[in-house]
Amino acid sequence: MATSFCTKNALSLSTTYHHHHTCTNSFLKPISRDFLVSFPKSGSFSSLGRFELNASRSLRVSAASSATPVVDQSPSKTTSGAPTIVEVDLGNRSYPIYIGSGLLDQPELLHRHVHGKKVLVVTNTTIAPLYLDKTISALTDGNPNVTVESVILPDGEKYKNMETLMKVFDKAIETRMDRRCTFVALGGGVIGDMCGYAAAAYLRGVNFIQIPTTVMAQVDSSVGGKTGINHPLGKNMIGAFYQPQCVLIDTNTLNTLPDRELASGLAEVIKYGLIRDAEFFGWQEKNMPALLARDPSAFAYAIKRSCENKAEVVSQDEKESGVRATLNLGHTFGHAIETGFGYGQWLHGEAVAAGMVMAVDMSYRLGWIEDSLVKRVDRILKQAKLPTAPPEIMTVEMFKSVMAVDKKVADGLLRLILLKGPLGNCVFTGDYDRKALDETLHAFCKS
Amino acid sequence: MATSFCTKNALSLSTTYHHHHTCTNSFLKPISRDFLVSFPKSGSFSSLGRFELNASRSLRVSAASSATPVVDQSPSKTTSGAPTIVEVDLGNRSYPIYIGSGLLDQPELLHRHVHGKKVLVVTNTTIAPLYLDKTISALTDGNPNVTVESVILPDGEKYKNMETLMKVFDKAIETRMDRRCTFVALGGGVIGDMCGYAAAAYLRGVNFIQIPTTVMAQVDSSVGGKTGINHPLGKNMIGAFYQPQCVLIDTNTLNTLPDRELASGLAEVIKYGLIRDAEFFGWQEKNMPALLARDPSAFAYAIKRSCENKAEVVSQDEKESGVRATLNLGHTFGHAIETGFGYGQWLHGEAVAAGMVMAVDMSYRLGWIEDSLVKRVDRILKQAKLPTAPPEIMTVEMFKSVMAVDKKVADGLLRLILLKGPLGNCVFTGDYDRKALDETLHAFCKS
Numbered sequence: 001m002a003t004s005f006c007t008k009n010a011l012s013l014s015t016t017y018h019h020h021h022t023c024t025n026s027f028l029k030p031i032s033r034d035f036l037v038s039f040p041k042s043g044s045f046s047s048l049g050r051f052e053l054n055a056s057r058s059l060r061v062s063a064a065s066s067a068t069p070v071v072d073q074s075p076s077k078t079t080s081g082a083p084t085i086v087e088v089d090l091g092n093r094s095y096p097i098y099i100g101s102g103l104l105d106q107p108e109l110l111h112r113h114v115h116g117k118k119v120l121v122v123t124n125t126t127i128a129p130l131y132l133d134k135t136i137s138a139l140t141d142g143n144p145n146v147t148v149e150s151v152i153l154p155d156g157e158k159y160k161n162m163e164t165l166m167k168v169f170d171k172a173i174e175t176r177m178d179r180r181c182t183f184v185a186l187g188g189g190v191i192g193d194m195c196g197y198a199a200a201a202y203l204r205g206v207n208f209i210q211i212p213t214t215v216m217a218q219v220d221s222s223v224g225g226k227t228g229i230n231h232p233l234g235k236n237m238i239g240a241f242y243q244p245q246c247v248l249i250d251t252n253t254l255n256t257l258p259d260r261e262l263a264s265g266l267a268e269v270i271k272y273g274l275i276r277d278a279e280f281f282g283w284q285e286k287n288m289p290a291l292l293a294r295d296p297s298a299f300a301y302a303i304k305r306s307c308e309n310k311a312e313v314v315s316q317d318e319k320e321s322g323v324r325a326t327l328n329l330g331h332t333f334g335h336a337i338e339t340g341f342g343y344g345q346w347l348h349g350e351a352v353a354a355g356m357v358m359a360v361d362m363s364y365r366l367g368w369i370e371d372s373l374v375k376r377v378d379r380i381l382k383q384a385k386l387p388t389a390p391p392e393i394m395t396v397e398m399f400k401s402v403m404a405v406d407k408k409v410a411d412g413l414l415r416l417i418l419l420k421g422p423l424g425n426c427v428f429t430g431d432y433d434r435k436a437l438d439e440t441l442h443a444f445c446k447s
Numbered sequence: 448m449a450t451s452f453c454t455k456n457a458l459s460l461s462t463t464y465h466h467h468h469t470c471t472n473s474f475l476k477p478i479s480r481d482f483l484v485s486f487p488k489s490g491s492f493s494s495l496g497r498f499e500l501n502a503s504r505s506l507r508v509s510a511a512s513s514a515t516p517v518v519d520q521s522p523s524k525t526t527s528g529a530p531t532i533v534e535v536d537l538g539n540r541s542y543p544i545y546i547g548s549g550l551l552d553q554p555e556l557l558h559r560h561v562h563g564k565k566v567l568v569v570t571n572t573t574i575a576p577l578y579l580d581k582t583i584s585a586l587t588d589g590n591p592n593v594t595v596e597s598v599i600l601p602d603g604e605k606y607k608n609m610e611t612l613m614k615v616f617d618k619a620i621e622t623r624m625d626r627r628c629t630f631v632a633l634g635g636g637v638i639g640d641m642c643g644y645a646a647a648a649y650l651r652g653v654n655f656i657q658i659p660t661t662v663m664a665q666v667d668s669s670v671g672g673k674t675g676i677n678h679p680l681g682k683n684m685i686g687a688f689y690q691p692q693c694v695l696i697d698t699n700t701l702n703t704l705p706d707r708e709l710a711s712g713l714a715e716v717i718k719y720g721l722i723r724d725a726e727f728f729g730w731q732e733k734n735m736p737a738l739l740a741r742d743p744s745a746f747a748y749a750i751k752r753s754c755e756n757k758a759e760v761v762s763q764d765e766k767e768s769g770v771r772a773t774l775n776l777g778h779t780f781g782h783a784i785e786t787g788f789g790y791g792q793w794l795h796g797e798a799v800a801a802g803m804v805m806a807v808d809m810s811y812r813l814g815w816i817e818d819s820l821v822k823r824v825d826r827i828l829k830q831a832k833l834p835t836a837p838p839e840i841m842t843v844e845m846f847k848s849v850m851a852v853d854k855k856v857a858d859g860l861l862r863l864i865l866l867k868g869p870l871g872n873c874v875f876t877g878d879y880d881r882k883a884l885d886e887t888l889h890a891f892c893k894s
Binding site: 116117162166169170173174176178179180200201202203204205226228231233234236237238239240241319404405407408409410412 | 649652681685857
């Protein structure tokens with residue numbers, strides 16, 4: 001029985017703040033933004049960082065991946081203009097995540113990751129009118145050799161299928177994208193998953209850049225290389241592990257995000273606290289009003305800390321043979337809700353929120369966590385305006401039939417992510433009393 | 448300009464002959480075949496080999512990957528029953544290729560590579576009546592915990608598409624294949640490519656075993672992990688690099704192969720001689736009559752030496768960033784023939800044979816090879832009953848339009864594999880006189 005305990009290991013994961021002093025490369029446009037950078041107390045200067053190799057000088061600070069993030073303080077350190085960088089450490093598949101406001105106005109961030117002459121931007125009908133022109137400008141300004149094509153897909157999880165994926169391949173072949181081309185995902189999780197899978201499969205793999213525009217994509221789906229599409233009989237059944245060249249998170253794109261989408265993304269943020277980061281959970285409890293008010297610095301911190309948590313887990317277990325599965329807290333119950341209730345009724349994060357409540361309930365029934373933690377989870381999800389129970393239509397049978405085909409079933413046994421011990425600890429295990437699962441299902445379903 | 452010279456590097460690639468002395472594992476069926484094994488002169492005994500770890504004792508000989516294979520001798524050393532093993536060295540993705548007659552009657556070879564409880568055999572309407580039952584027996588005899596399902600696809604390159612691939616996913620999901628399941632490709636190159644890609648994509652990757660039943664699949668497509676499907680606008684446009692757990696080549700399956708299919712596979716065998724193995728080419732010139740007469744020991748040697756050559760190249764360059772491209776000698780012209788003439792008119796190897804003649808012609812026009820080599824290529828292909836010119840329907844324009852979307856185009860420049868220097872040397876380059884390409888196209892096309 002494989003039981004992975006979720007512990008927080010410090011890995012070679014660093015957060016870097018860049019301060020552009022000079023701009024020596026003619027390809028770089030002058031940047032007219034505020035460059036003030038504050039460095040976290042725990043950081044230390046290390047002369048000139050990697051940015052200098054590409055174009056401009058920078059000061060590099062390695063910090064913030066310690067086990068004790070500075071609560072209530074870090075948010076105020078986030079500045080617009082200079083990106084915060086989270087490095088995802090995966091050997092020769094490592095890549096940076098740039099986080100900051102106005103990053104789509106800094107073409108050099110993208111240029112250094114585009115190697116060939118052709119780019120295909122994959123986006124959808126909702127995002128294209130808002131950010132496609134801006135993205136094309138960011139790719140081409142000062143980069144006249146690059147040709148950008150785009151394909152605009154219908155918006156929504158129900159289009160995350162083979163038919164829509166083929167539209168990306170059709171466009172790529174029609175526009176003669178070659179092996180050195182780059183696919184750019186501009187949108188939320190669905191676009192990221194589909195574009196990433198298209199990049200993994202086209203000519204057996206081409207470059208890939210993620211520009212996530214939703215909280216969900218910024219804190220979860222754009223980190224870690226899971227790509228894929230749905231099959232009529234199951235979510236994400238067809239796909240690949242495929243890492244991007246970089247992820248560019250411009251927090252300004254959140255300004256156009258509907259409230260419900262924003263809350264959906266917060267479900268994943270809350271998840272990181274529950275499974276491995278008690279201090280982050282405490283920070284969220286205090287700062288939820290700021291997040292709901294879209295405070296940019298609060299969001300930049302929440303995104304950074306979420307990406308760091310996910311990057312640490314993915315670095316330990318890229319292909320999900322163990323600890324990575326813990327990122328799926330609430331997702332097995334949640335997928336059942338999404339499948340049973342029909343995609344598009346509830347957002348992914350809403351289903352995950354209800355799923356987390358069920359996983360927490362089951363953990364409590366098993367005697368693995370304190371009653372006080374059950375209450376805290378309920379409270380923070382309500383604060384974030386997320387559901388704390390599945391839709392009334394769900395029956396025990398609906399849960400069981402979908403859970404039977406979950407990807408975490410191994411040789412017939414369903415493994416679940418459950419909390420165990422103090423806040424911030426969880427297990428991924430098939431070694432639990434089946435009665436607790438039954439009791440939880442019956443407690444949350446009318447029939 | 449990336450120019451990779453094709454040189455023959457000795458790698459950690461070994462050929463192992465196994466001699467079963469005893470059978471101590473109750474899962475193993477008694478084997479009632481002739482166990483006489485002769486060891487090549489160049490080999491050296493190394494007490495007990497890896498087979499002992501699994502079930503039975505074995506004698507291990509490391510040999511035959513030297514630069515000078517023993518011509519005219521090795522074929523007579525091949526025995527039925529004991530597999531010859533070629534190891535493909537790809538770090539943690541390494542795998543063995545078992546070669547021999549009657550290997551489908553040795554269940555233990557497959558058992559050690561099946562880890563979960565469920566197996567999906569992917570085959571086609573031609574192969575299923577011949578070898579499906581035998582394969583299911585090999586998977587289940589003495590292995591009662593394994594459940595085998597199968598999906599039988601229509602036969603032919605024209606079915607190597609997304610629609611057929613979806614049938615594999617449908618079957619896998621309907622039969623609840625989980626992450627620990629194994630997909631088994633039973634058939635030729637089309638089945639191997641599709642089943643391999645399905646295995647790469649299903650649940651983002653499951654175990655995969657190849658049982659190739661054609662010469663083409665045994666010497667080429669089953670080695671090296673290229674998987675994928677065609678797009679209406681181009682061959683193998685969608686796919687993945689995905690390595691199997693093992694390849695099992697039972698040379699008895701060649702007994703049911705049509706003559707034309709047999710010759711098609713020989714085109715790839717001849718290719719290995721041309722690009723990197725002059726002595727193997729010399730062996731082929733002498734032994735072509737034996738190959739055409741399906742002499743089992745001649746075939747076992749041709750397959751072994753081909754797999755070794757391919758394995759060495761793939762070990763150096765798994766993702767085809769350089770030297771691996773040399774395996775595509777004749778394939779760029781050949782793909783144009785297949786696309787222009789329509790899939791299914793000519794077999795892949797037939798198109799490659801004509802394509803190799805064109806590549807050799809162009810190499811000669813560039814002054815890179817001797818006239819005598821041109822003649823030897825023409826002679827051996829005719830001996831193998833393969834075409835030495837494209838079909839008359841092909842025009843210069845048809846070649847050019849298909850070659851423009853070749854996967855080896857980088858930033859608009861078509862790179863080709865051409866012979867350069869003495870037999871056994873080639874280059875992969877975009878640095879050639881365009882006039883020579885034009886002259887070759889006009890020499891082989893009426894308009």
